[in-house]
Amino acid sequence: xxxxxxxxxxxxxxxxxxxxxxxxxxxxxxxxxxxxxxxxxxxxxxxxxxxxxxxxxxxxxxxxxxxxxxxxxxxxxxxxxxxxxxxxxxxxxxxxxxxxxxxxxxxxxxxxxxxxxxxxxxxxxxxxxxxxxxxxxxxxxxxxxxxxxxxxxxxxxxxxxxxxxxxxxxxxxxxxxxxxxxxxxxxxxxxxxxxxxxxxxxxxxxxxxxxxxxxxxxxxxxxxxxxxxxxxxxxxxxxxxxxxxx
Numbered sequence: 001x002x003x004x005x006x007x008x009x010x011x012x013x014x015x016x017x018x019x020x021x022x023x024x025x026x027x028x029x030x031x032x033x034x035x036x037x038x039x040x041x042x043x044x045x046x047x048x049x050x051x052x053x054x055x056x057x058x059x060x061x062x063x064x065x066x067x068x069x070x071x072x073x074x075x076x077x078x079x080x081x082x083x084x085x086x087x088x089x090x091x092x093x094x095x096x097x098x099x100x101x102x103x104x105x106x107x108x109x110x111x112x113x114x115x116x117x118x119x120x121x122x123x124x125x126x127x128x129x130x131x132x133x134x135x136x137x138x139x140x141x142x143x144x145x146x147x148x149x150x151x152x153x154x155x156x157x158x159x160x161x162x163x164x165x166x167x168x169x170x171x172x173x174x175x176x177x178x179x180x181x182x183x184x185x186x187x188x189x190x191x192x193x194x195x196x197x198x199x200x201x202x203x204x205x206x207x208x209x210x211x212x213x214x215x216x217x218x219x220x221x222x223x224x225x226x227x228x229x230x231x232x233x234x235x236x237x238x239x240x241x242x243x244x245x246x
Contacts, residue, residue, distance in 0.1 A: 020189060020243040022181040024197065024228070028170035028235045030144065036062065038137045038161040045155050047167065053142040059167060062159060064138035071135050074128040081117070081124035088117035140166060147172045170235060177208065177228040181243065183217045186224050188245040195228050197241025206230070210243065 040062035047059050092114040095102050150168035153159070159166065177197070181189065193210045208228035217224055226243075 018188065018245045020181055020185050020245050021240065022179040022195070022197075022226075022243055023240045024177040024179045024238060026199070026230065026233045026235050026237040026239075027176055027178055028172070029174040029176045029229075030171035031149075032143065032146070032169050033165040034059070034140055034143075034167045034169060035163075035165050036137060036140050036159060036161060038062070038159075040064070040138060040159050040161075042153055042155055042157045042159060042166075045153070047148045047151070049148055049151050051148045052172070053146055053148070053169075055142050055144050057142045059140045059142055059148075060153070061140070062138040064135060067131070067135040067138055071128070071131045074124070074131040078121070078124035078128045081121040085114075085117040085121035088114040142169070144171055145173060146170060172235075173231070175230045175233050175235065176211075177230050177233075177239075179210075179226040179228060179243070180218070180221070180223045181226070183222045183224050185243075185245065186217075189213065189224065189226060189243055190245070193246070194244040195241055196244070197228075197239055199233060199237050199239040201237075206241075 043061055043063035045060045046057075047053060053059060088110075092110045095107060095110050099107055146169040148167055148169050151166075152168070153164070153166040177195075179195070189210065191210050191213060195208045195210060197206050197208070198204065199206070208230055210226050211229050212227040214225035214227075
């Protein structure tokens with residue numbers, strides 16, 4: 001009896017299920033206009049349109065020899081300050097072990113030298129961090145795995161910090177289909193429903209799931225929109241398919 005009821009339910013679902021036609025465009029779910037926050041001249045350019053880069057890869061750098069030298073000088077100064085601080089600390093600890101036979105004024109001097117050396121080391125570390133930050137601002141690195149879609153600069157180009165888009169990029173691994181379907185189905189299409197589709201130019205059939213419904217109707221075409229996550233498709237393609245509405 002129980003099996004019979006389950007079978008009847010499945011038959012009823014199939015009877016009232018409706019296939020809703022939808023077209024779609026393939027888009028990247030993550031796109032960016034990239035630039036640097038400081039002004040300068042483009043000194044090195046490592047990418048072109050179509051170049052793939054991993055997160056953290058260097059895409060371009062401004063002429064930054066002065067900033068690079070400032071970082072090296074600050075690093076040397078920090079290393080010197082570190083050695084001085086370590087020496088002062090060891091000297092203080094050595095005499096502190098026999099403080100009962102050392103003149104109090106001398107012990108105060110050893111303590112003072114230790115504290116001053118430690119502060120100098122901390123200041124040198126801070127200076128190095130500031131120089132490294134200034135140098136980093138002259139470089140443009142990939143914020144995520146991406147492919148370059150547009151290049152808007154060349155070697156020798158002048159860059160105005162925070163005002164110029166140098167490169168446009170997208171994430172080739174985060175792909176979505178933006179579906180369009182007749183507004184009359186606004187109550188029938190729901191998140192979680194299956195979408196079976198084909199991409200124009202290919203006979204392969206794909207299947208996805210409605211992940212998002214847009215909250216408004218396109219006034220020009222009277223269509224609703226929805227999103228389906230996808231993979232291994234080229235942004236810019238289009239196609240059509242059927243939403244299995246129940």
